Amino acid sequence: MDISGLKYVIFDWDNTLAESRSTLVLVINQVLKEYHLPDWEQVKSLRDPKLSFRDNFPRIFGEDKAKEAYERYAAIYPNVVASHIKTFPYVQEVLDYFNKKNIPILIMSNKDRRLLELELPMLFDKKLFSRIVCGHEALRDKPYPEQVYYTLQGLLAKEEITPRNVWVVGDSPMDSAAAQAANAQAIRIGHSIWGDEEQDRKNIIYFDDFASFYKSLKNN
Numbered sequence: 001m002d003i004s005g006l007k008y009v010i011f012d013w014d015n016t017l018a019e020s021r022s023t024l025v026l027v028i029n030q031v032l033k034e035y036h037l038p039d040w041e042q043v044k045s046l047r048d049p050k051l052s053f054r055d056n057f058p059r060i061f062g063e064d065k066a067k068e069a070y071e072r073y074a075a076i077y078p079n080v081v082a083s084h085i086k087t088f089p090y091v092q093e094v095l096d097y098f099n100k101k102n103i104p105i106l107i108m109s110n111k112d113r114r115l116l117e118l119e120l121p122m123l124f125d126k127k128l129f130s131r132i133v134c135g136h137e138a139l140r141d142k143p144y145p146e147q148v149y150y151t152l153q154g155l156l157a158k159e160e161i162t163p164r165n166v167w168v169v170g171d172s173p174m175d176s177a178a179a180q181a182a183n184a185q186a187i188r189i190g191h192s193i194w195g196d197e198e199q200d201r202k203n204i205i206y207f208d209d210f211a212s213f214y215k216s217l218k219n220n
Helices: 023-034 040-046 056-059 065-085 092-099 113-123 146-151 175-183 210-217
Strands: 010-012 106-107 129-133 166-170 185-189 204-207
Touching: 010 065, 023 040, 023 065, 040 056, 056 065, 065 113, 092 106, 092 129, 092 210, 106 146, 129 146, 146 175, 166 175, 185 210, 204 210
Parallel strands: 010 106, 010 166, 106 129, 166 185, 185 204
Antiparallel strands: none
16 A cells, blocks of 8 residues: 555545444335335345435336435434444544545545535544535546546546545445546445445455554555
C-alpha cells in the first residue's frame, strides 16, 4: 500500500464506513408490510445489482408506487437509525491515519443525502471529510465512473486519475466497478451486503476488514 503518490481517498458509506444494513432491513421490512408485500429476504432477488437501493424501488413496489414507498422509507428511517447505526473496528484509525498524512478524505455514496447527513454526525466529525457526494447528484451513480468524476470535480481532471493517486474504498462490486471505470484503484473491504461478487477480480485490492487495511497502511 504505497501512499507516496496518493492525492485523494474516496470512501463508500453504507457497509464501508457505516454499518447501516440493520437499519435498512428494519425499515424496508416495515414499508413492505404496509404495502402487503413479502419481507426483504424474499423480495431482494428482484433488485438489479447495477442500481442503487433507492433506484430499485420500482422493481420492488412497481413504477406507480415506487416514489411514494421510498418517501415512506425516508420518513421512517430517522426514527430508527440512531438506535442501530454503528461503525466498524479500526475505521476511525484509518480515517485518522489519512488525516495525519494530509490526504483528503471524500465520501461517495449512492445514498439519499437526507439520510447520509443525518447519520454522519452520529459516527464521525464531519470535518474529517473534504467532500461528500450522494446519490442522484452526478450524471450517473456507481457503478458508473461519472460519480467518481463528479466527486473529484475541481480537484483532478478525468485524464489525471490513476490507481496511484486516487483510491476508492468500498464493500461492493459497484464500488470496484466505478473505481476501475474511472482508472482509480479499487480497494474492497469485507463483503457486499447484497452478496454480489464480481467475476473479474483483477487489479482489485482486497482486505477482510479495516483492521487488516490499517495494518497495511501503517507500514508507510
